[in-house]
Amino acid sequence: MSTLLYVQANPRPVEESKSLTMAREFMKVYRETHPEDKIISVDCYRDKIPLVDEELLRAWEKLARQMPFTDLTPVEQARVSAVNNFTDQFLAADKYVFVTPLWNLGLPPLFKAYIDTIMVAGKTFYYTENGPAGLVKGKKAVHIHARGGFYTQPPMSEMDFGDRYLRAVLSFLGVTDIVSVICEGHEYMPQNAQAMLDAAVEKAGLAAREF
Numbered sequence: 001m002s003t004l005l006y007v008q009a010n011p012r013p014v015e016e017s018k019s020l021t022m023a024r025e026f027m028k029v030y031r032e033t034h035p036e037d038k039i040i041s042v043d044c045y046r047d048k049i050p051l052v053d054e055e056l057l058r059a060w061e062k063l064a065r066q067m068p069f070t071d072l073t074p075v076e077q078a079r080v081s082a083v084n085n086f087t088d089q090f091l092a093a094d095k096y097v098f099v100t101p102l103w104n105l106g107l108p109p110l111f112k113a114y115i116d117t118i119m120v121a122g123k124t125f126y127y128t129e130n131g132p133a134g135l136v137k138g139k140k141a142v143h144i145h146a147r148g149g150f151y152t153q154p155p156m157s158e159m160d161f162g163d164r165y166l167r168a169v170l171s172f173l174g175v176t177d178i179v180s181v182i183c184e185g186h187e188y189m190p191q192n193a194q195a196m197l198d199a200a201v202e203k204a205g206l207a208a209r210e211f
Helices: 018-033 054-064 074-092 109-118 163-173 190-210
Strands: 003-008 038-043 095-101 125-128 131-134 140-147 177-184
Touching: 003 018, 003 074, 018 038, 018 095, 018 140, 018 177, 018 190, 038 074, 054 074, 074 109, 095 163, 131 163, 140 163, 140 190, 163 177, 177 190
Parallel strands: 003 038, 003 095, 095 140, 140 177
Antiparallel strands: 125 131
């Protein structure tokens, strides 16, 4: 049995989101083909993702100076514990599914906040004399992603800070087995939007069978 961690970042309902529509098909097929697996879900817009704020930075500084956790203020303890919970949850999973739209050439802000909870020195990566090295090995990920423009070919491919960003983050942590299922171009070609979505949904289902 494997544990799959499903992370979505879109405040819209499924019916209004192409990425969530693709993800719904992915998870439907995944549950059918992997009935023994455990699935844990994180919704970046409904769960309380801790932000890197003044209290959290102050708490980390105190811990770096070897202050006992119990000596932190209640607010600082809560901030650190929230981050630790998401980090441990990420480390405990065997597979990852990330579901995002592309917004303004990047990913939703609360998804970035989630990424900040899993990029933790000493837990998911560490520093060596030759640079950082990932500690999350032998795991795989799927990125289900929707973007209204075309970002596959240059010059727009150089402005893809969505899928490329997530791939860079995961590779940094040691996850190199990454599959991207992308629906793109529907805002440029609205007359073909439904056909594009249908094709992407089919690809999502196929990816789920092989994941």
